[in-house]
Amino acid sequence: MRAYDKLIFxxxxxxxxxxxxxxxxVDTLPIDELIPKEFIGTAPLNMPEVSEVxxxxxxxxxxxxxxxxxTGFYPLGSCTMKYNPKINEVVAxxxxxxxxxxxxxxxxxxGALEVMYELRxxxxxxxxxxxxxxQPAAGAHGELTGxxxxxxxxxxxxxxxxxxxxxxxxxxxGTNPASAAVLGFEVIExxxxxxxxxxxxxxRKVLGDDVAGMMLTNPNTLGLFEPNIKEICxxxxxxxxxxxxxxxxxxxxxxxxxxxxxxxxIIHLNLHKTFSTPHGGGGPGSGPVGVRKDLAxxxxxxxxxxxxxxxxxxxxxxxxIGKVKSFYGHFAVCLKAYxxxxxxxxxxxxxxxxxxxxxxNYLMNALKGTYKLPIxxxxxxxxxxxxxxxxxxxxxxxxxxxxxxxGFHPPTVYFPLTINDAIMIEPTETESxxxxxxxxxxxxxIAEEAKTSPELLKEAPHNTPVRRVDEVTAARxxxxxxxxxxxx
Amino acid sequence: MxxxxxxxxxDLARMLDKLGLxxxxxxxxxxxxxxxxxxxxxxxxALSEQELVRKMKALSRKNSSLDDLVCFLGAGAYDHYxxxxxxxxxxxxxxxxxxxxxxxxxxxxTLQAIFEYQTMICNLTGMDATNASxxxxxTACVEAAKMAVDSTRRNTIAVSKTVNPEVRKVLGTYMDxxxxxxIEIDMDNGVTDLVRLKELLAGNSDxxxxxxxxxxxxxxxEDMDAVGELLNGSKTLFISYVDPISLAILKKPSExxxxxxxxxxxxxxxxxxxxxxxxxxxxxxxxxxxxxxxRIVGQTKDIDGxxxxxxxxxxxxxxxxxxxASSNICSNQGLNALAAAIYMAxxxxxGLKEVATxxxxxxxxxxxxxxxxxxxxxxxxxxxxMEFAVTGPVEPAVVNNDLLGAGILGGYQLYRDYPEYRNSxxxxxxxxxxxAEIDKxxxxxxxxxxxxxxxxx
Numbered sequence: 001m002r003a004y005d006k007l008i009f010x011x012x013x014x015x016x017x018x019x020x021x022x023x024x025x026v027d028t029l030p031i032d033e034l035i036p037k038e039f040i041g042t043a044p045l046n047m048p049e050v051s052e053v054x055x056x057x058x059x060x061x062x063x064x065x066x067x068x069x070x071t072g073f074y075p076l077g078s079c080t081m082k083y084n085p086k087i088n089e090v091v092a093x094x095x096x097x098x099x100x101x102x103x104x105x106x107x108x109x110x111g112a113l114e115v116m117y118e119l120r121x122x123x124x125x126x127x128x129x130x131x132x133x134x135q136p137a138a139g140a141h142g143e144l145t146g147x148x149x150x151x152x153x154x155x156x157x158x159x160x161x162x163x164x165x166x167x168x169x170x171x172x173x174g175t176n177p178a179s180a181a182v183l184g185f186e187v188i189e190x191x192x193x194x195x196x197x198x199x200x201x202x203x204r205k206v207l208g209d210d211v212a213g214m215m216l217t218n219p220n221t222l223g224l225f226e227p228n229i230k231e232i233c234x235x236x237x238x239x240x241x242x243x244x245x246x247x248x249x250x251x252x253x254x255x256x257x258x259x260x261x262x263x264x265x266i267i268h269l270n271l272h273k274t275f276s277t278p279h280g281g282g283g284p285g286s287g288p289v290g291v292r293k294d295l296a297x298x299x300x301x302x303x304x305x306x307x308x309x310x311x312x313x314x315x316x317x318x319x320x321i322g323k324v325k326s327f328y329g330h331f332a333v334c335l336k337a338y339x340x341x342x343x344x345x346x347x348x349x350x351x352x353x354x355x356x357x358x359x360x361n362y363l364m365n366a367l368k369g370t371y372k373l374p375i376x377x378x379x380x381x382x383x384x385x386x387x388x389x390x391x392x393x394x395x396x397x398x399x400x401x402x403x404x405x406x407g408f409h410p411p412t413v414y415f416p417l418t419i420n421d422a423i424m425i426e427p428t429e430t431e432s433x434x435x436x437x438x439x440x441x442x443x444x445x446i447a448e449e450a451k452t453s454p455e456l457l458k459e460a461p462h463n464t465p466v467r468r469v470d471e472v473t474a475a476r477x478x479x480x481x482x483x484x485x486x487x488x
Numbered sequence: 489m490x491x492x493x494x495x496x497x498x499d500l501a502r503m504l505d506k507l508g509l510x511x512x513x514x515x516x517x518x519x520x521x522x523x524x525x526x527x528x529x530x531x532x533x534a535l536s537e538q539e540l541v542r543k544m545k546a547l548s549r550k551n552s553s554l555d556d557l558v559c560f561l562g563a564g565a566y567d568h569y570x571x572x573x574x575x576x577x578x579x580x581x582x583x584x585x586x587x588x589x590x591x592x593x594x595x596x597x598t599l600q601a602i603f604e605y606q607t608m609i610c611n612l613t614g615m616d617a618t619n620a621s622x623x624x625x626x627t628a629c630v631e632a633a634k635m636a637v638d639s640t641r642r643n644t645i646a647v648s649k650t651v652n653p654e655v656r657k658v659l660g661t662y663m664d665x666x667x668x669x670x671i672e673i674d675m676d677n678g679v680t681d682l683v684r685l686k687e688l689l690a691g692n693s694d695x696x697x698x699x700x701x702x703x704x705x706x707x708x709x710e711d712m713d714a715v716g717e718l719l720n721g722s723k724t725l726f727i728s729y730v731d732p733i734s735l736a737i738l739k740k741p742s743e744x745x746x747x748x749x750x751x752x753x754x755x756x757x758x759x760x761x762x763x764x765x766x767x768x769x770x771x772x773x774x775x776x777x778x779x780x781x782x783r784i785v786g787q788t789k790d791i792d793g794x795x796x797x798x799x800x801x802x803x804x805x806x807x808x809x810x811x812x813a814s815s816n817i818c819s820n821q822g823l824n825a826l827a828a829a830i831y832m833a834x835x836x837x838x839g840l841k842e843v844a845t846x847x848x849x850x851x852x853x854x855x856x857x858x859x860x861x862x863x864x865x866x867x868x869x870x871x872x873x874m875e876f877a878v879t880g881p882v883e884p885a886v887v888n889n890d891l892l893g894a895g896i897l898g899g900y901q902l903y904r905d906y907p908e909y910r911n912s913x914x915x916x917x918x919x920x921x922x923x924a925e926i927d928k929x930x931x932x933x934x935x936x937x938x939x940x941x942x943x944x945x
Contacts, residue, residue: 009607
């Protein structure tokens, strides 16, 4: 199976077909009597010509080259690769959800609107925010939406021209500074202190009336709960800024504590992390945004509302920033998240976080004697190791690749940037202690191999469909589409 | 215990013991007491799978799906047939439960599928380069506009009034809050007013890009050659917003000189899903390749010399360049792009052409039937693809209501976005519609007009 190495274009044989269509049953006219000839294209489309069997075998073979959550442990830090419940996929495939048009009359989509409304309410409760929009397509899109709201807030107060700066900690996800930059903000990075927390003194120094707000993940990317969060919020608020909560790490706090209670003004959640919807090999995600009461008027339109027992889409919000995406967001993803919340209930969600946190601490404790642990204190849902100490030039990348040989997906590596040779591990709550023990023993064995036979690590992985790839050539001489001349 | 959480009471106790803790509360000792949630979340109790199914089935039945209604509604989301292989193959959990392919050795399935998707999008649009996908057509259009602003160092985007209002609204939000200017180009008889465009180009030295859609929001095929000629030699970029199905028979963006081609990929094998998730595409020419936002997959070799695929040109991206990235996009629409690729592979050139041709033929049949009565008049007199606007004697809400009664999802009421077109409906006819369904649409609309018309007279 692994030997399969064909591109779909290489399977193509003239005359093969994989489709069938009914005969056109209306009276027809020659196309060029309907659309002027000068608008008609003549160039070929160069699509593959294959049979249905070819298609099915091709994609089935391709799929077998992927590692996925259903294969095994996927401790990718900050990505929350938890189990994706099957029933949610089934629910999302119901005709009454999958096959409805976004512009249908409201009375014909009351069930869909109810789902959106109830999910909105549940997320408001979980985060402690006043109102939530489901429109943003992903976490980074949520950040952008949140920062747009921040900008609209300062604009209303006549302060948008001077409030040009967004503060992010140096351990922030790359999307934070990138989202701020898209909106023209200047990004100010504040260094973390030796405990991995925001350095309050350094924060004070950058705060002023030119600050629009601060973006923070809590627990942060080191998996540490920010103990001074109240003080940080107070300081930023006193300077006239707003606090933005990046919900990438919300899996640690469900039912334990809420960003709204911590003092955050704007938040986003990643439904494809915390709320179990699948990542799809790179999307679709969903990044709902929540705000405090006085910011609700800025949320994107439409807002789904309930009046009596009728659900409606309200476009009449004069202060709204407008639309950030077509229609209402990733409805099918929202649907799965809603099914998840219903399946977990309040107590279940709290147990998610308890189990996610205990799993992370258990792993950290088991690995810290062997691997460097730059910040040694109780973690939340994830933790960051600093590689191995001077073991025959073995790098974090080598450790990651060797883990593949042992049947595990590698953790996030070389992030956060504040930790040298970082190995960021997030086990999630859906892993059993047996899986964690097996992972620990692989990690310990790898540490041993680093001493005795480092070449095993340097050449890893050994049994994958392809081995380490030449990324430099890929970037220097990019081949980003198939053409017959590139076949070697 | 919960079915999704394997840790038993005994496991927890053993793990806590190992950590020297006595209770799970101790795990949150670093959370200030005042921030601890008191009394738990106010959410309903957990449902069993059976209860969940019952509840969700009931909710789904409160919607009228396109199984129950015959759809003549388009306006940016389209009811095309999706071959069974698409759903079956994207439902493989090896595809849907994996993450962004950061580790190429164990992600070749996703990486190769994206590489093939990129190839198909390039072939369809005729452009040189594309990325792994955007959120949807509207945000793809925004990203194209930002590419234009960055590469030309100009700050104004001109967008035709015939571009989908939903896209223009999203564009408006971004341009406003990013500090760029947006100018709308007037329309004339349902198409972009080229005289106005010419004046605009002559009178504005800050134009980064011109955005024109074809087939435009009214379904009309715009004279993209003429737009291309007006922009030829100018620094202003030409962004064309296109329907991917239409490209099977209409000229490709490369053939009329577009610098960036964008569009909504939903028609390519993605279900309507009440508006999302869909998939945007953005393709461009060689010289703008390194300004593309988002993920791009490239072909390379592994250490054994074997062909391999990998995320490439990552120096543009947020996780490397942070505040200097070309975009903030991270998660995109991997699975939806996969569906689009499988759809295109399944249909092939012949299938795509036949779908496009049937759309054209069926839409024109409906158009002839509706307008030959004289009761419904064409709103514009221009060539169209699979959508057309008609004006009748009756309020479109009344028409649609009668249609709904007959099990038909009627057209889009244009006054929602164009108040000047009061009694007009935008009707969409895809290859899925049959002669009988079209005849019923026409018959119902005529009977509404007769009934209401005589009532009013």
